[in-house]
Amino acid sequence: MDSEYRIILNVGGVRHETYKHTLKKIPATRLSRLTTNLANYDPVLNEYFFDRHPGVFSQILNYYRTGKLHYPLDVCGPLFEEELKYWGLDSNECEPCCWMTLSGTRDTQEVLKTLDELDIEVDNDDGPELYQRFGWEDDFHNDSLSSWQKLKPKIWRLFDEPSSSRGAKVIAIISVFFLITAILVFCLKTHPGLRISEISSVFNSSREVRAASHYRYRPTTVSVDKTNSKAHPGFMVNFPFNTSFQKKLRCLFSRDPIEKSLLMFMVETLCNMWFTIEILVRFICCPSRIEYLKAPVNLIDIVATVTFYIDVLINTFGASADLEFFSIIRIMRLFKLTHHNSGLKILMHTFRASAKELMLLVFFLVLGVVVFASLVYYAERVEPNPDNEFQSIPIGLWWAHLQLPHSVFMYSSKTCFVMGIPTVVFLTFPYLKGVLYHSADNWPTSLF
Template identity: 55%
Template sequence: MSDADNRVILNVGGIRHETYKATLKKIPATRLSRLTEALANYDPILNEYFFDRHPGVFAQILNYYRTGKLHYPTDVCGPLFEEELEFWGLDSNQVEPCCWMTYTSHRETQETLGILDRLDLDTDKLAEEDLYKKFGWEEEFLSNKLNFWQRIKPKLWALFDEPYSSMAAKIVAVVSVFFIVISILSFCLKTFPGLRVPIISNETVLIDENGSTSFVLHKHRSEPHTAFLYIECVCNSWFTFEIITRFAVTPDKREFLKSPVNIIDFIATLSFYMDMVLNQVLSEEETSYEVLEFFSIIRIMRLFKLTRHIAGLKILIHTFKASAKELLLLVFFLIVFIVVFAALIYYAERIQYNPENSFDSIPIGLWWAIVTMTTVGYGDMAPKTYAGMLVGALCALTGVLTIALPVPVIVSNFSMFYSHTQARSKLPKKRRRVLPVEAVRPKSQSAGPMGPKGPGQRGGLEGMKSGPGLLDSKLNRLGANTLQSMMSPFSVQSYFPLAMPNAAAAAPAQAAAAQASKLISGTVYG
């Protein structure tokens, strides 16, 4: 077999590639290793295989067959590269290590976009059809068969859960944020001594042995001013109305109950009513105001409700979730170094005589190590010996380096989430749909020297020499305009457009065109 017979031409996206058949056999069970002339994309006239695929990616794929190393082109998107590899029957895990990080970056991007989809950060108004589709009533909406509740429920949901859906929804969101801020301020201000009312009782005390008595005012405790109770009643009335309404109109009650923000809202609202009931049921002697006020700290967790209205808080929370591995690694190293330096400072302070030694035990040294490694430095405990000072310096330097290591990762994750959120908000919501169209496959001939059932069937250039049938079909495929441009020198009408205005006068031109066709056929087939 000659060298020319061992070559194969591949036309991929209009760019022709030529290689040896043995090269394509290097990777078995792939599309290129199973090429035969019986395939529909084989062109016997040009003796090439045509593939309507990305030519830039195919250059790297063909190089993989030649060298055995698969590199990732940097000017191609990752999902497109994966689709091309899947079409050619190759495994994406064969990408070289030098290109692996660049190649897999699109997977992280897709995961990030998936998280942003679940966060529901869209600030655009939902179309009415999409709104009813969310509740599963799209067909009823299109056929206009909705009852009153089905019409009003999606609108109420959008009013309380989609702040950007309408002006009324924005007003509801502002009112909700207002009551959250007022509730938190009330919770904080009622602990201020100047805003608390002392509970005083008049007690009689014995002054001397003669039985003389006197009255003394005794302060038992202090309670918040009555105004704070009214403020909390108004705020919690709104919170109760809001959570009941949102639960009634939510499209998925199970997902509503699983939401952490809704759980916090429910517990905080419930704690207010439990506080009211216990104050009414229990007597003053049985009531422990300190315990009740401690449990009311749950209400401050309502700050997390602001994540429903502020997209940046959602991004920040999920940034910490995405950086959980780095944060756990930070905590692990901090615990290890804290224990090590607590033990070192304990023994370092005992080496020298030190009457002012504050490190009586290793557990006390743990507190000093935490304060030193986090660079807080309260100053309540400090080493007095030279060995202890050396340990303290090493502890501070280690803390700075340990805490600084995961910070860039967290900042990078936040920047990635935020940049994708900004880019996603600027994307057009409606795009032109691309319809999948199958390639037109040529009809098989049942007879003839070039047909699949013909006795004289041959492939390649040999089949082309057996007769003019394939060339005729090729010329027909080129179209009448191309054929006319090829024969334009023989067209009499193009040179004498005014001499032959009728069909009879055009007969010599048609005869000249026929002779030209015979000359071309004789040249090709001869």
């Protein structure tokens, strides 16, 4: 009889009935190996009971019937993949119409995993996970933590995790304030109205007096009449620390560039003192000093602070070394903002995660450069032209790579521009927009 070939499956309280040969269509799966000797077989009701998701099982049973596996839209992706794994099925067997849904689910899981690694959402609980980062989990469970072991993780969170507590937020605000102030001073001190002349020592009288965009002074005594000159070799030492507060305050409204430069030096010194304290505290209290030194942002902060002190020492002892070029490292402190803003963290991760796609973008740009360089080279050779500057394709490569992303008022350059802008914008923006949307939406707000 037909009933002899039928089988009843009770999944989550929902009874499904099918034929035994239907379950044999996909071998090496849980349903293809059903026997009456299994513990989940009920001889009274003549059915197999499985305490699993009944909605997902409908799609799975339909897969046995039709040979086509479709991704249900009414269940979470990880739940569907977990059910497939339980029944012994491969999620990669989904139909092509469901590949986008499956791919989106996996991308979301990878993004969530990465966001967890970025510590965007910080728990306020000082539990075993915090002490596990320092290797003190056993001491925590045994209640044998020393005073320093209890204090060190808290100090670390205070300076490294801005959203962990109110105190950490205050520290973060102070750090950002000094960071922005230092960058502003770094930029403003190059203004012509704030630049002062460098006066050489009497022992270096042969050196020419030149305009300097940085603070300069010599330890030797030089008599300068401020009515004729605005340079004073000893201002960095004498003024900031041995002058009354009223005189320092008047520097802010003074028209004398020397006094304004003095004020900026004081502000920059104060900022670097905070950076020094921050570096020392984070280095002493970090879970791993090696990992701390491996972080590019930390290295930039250390080098920028060290160059400031070296510059001050060199000028104090009258050395002739010039470290103004290395001062550009101080502007790179802006990358420290990624430590305080989750959106910037996600953006930096987006560029790292999009390395393959960005390489594809570079390929298209190189392709355009080579094509237009070759075209302009052979186009200029059609007719003899003694003023032809494109004597070789490498020269054309240099011209094309400059003109491709920029618009200039030349016919051939407009062609490059018309091709270059869509390449850069339309290939980059939609992808980054999609990555940022799926990774940053609905996450906790950052410090700003």
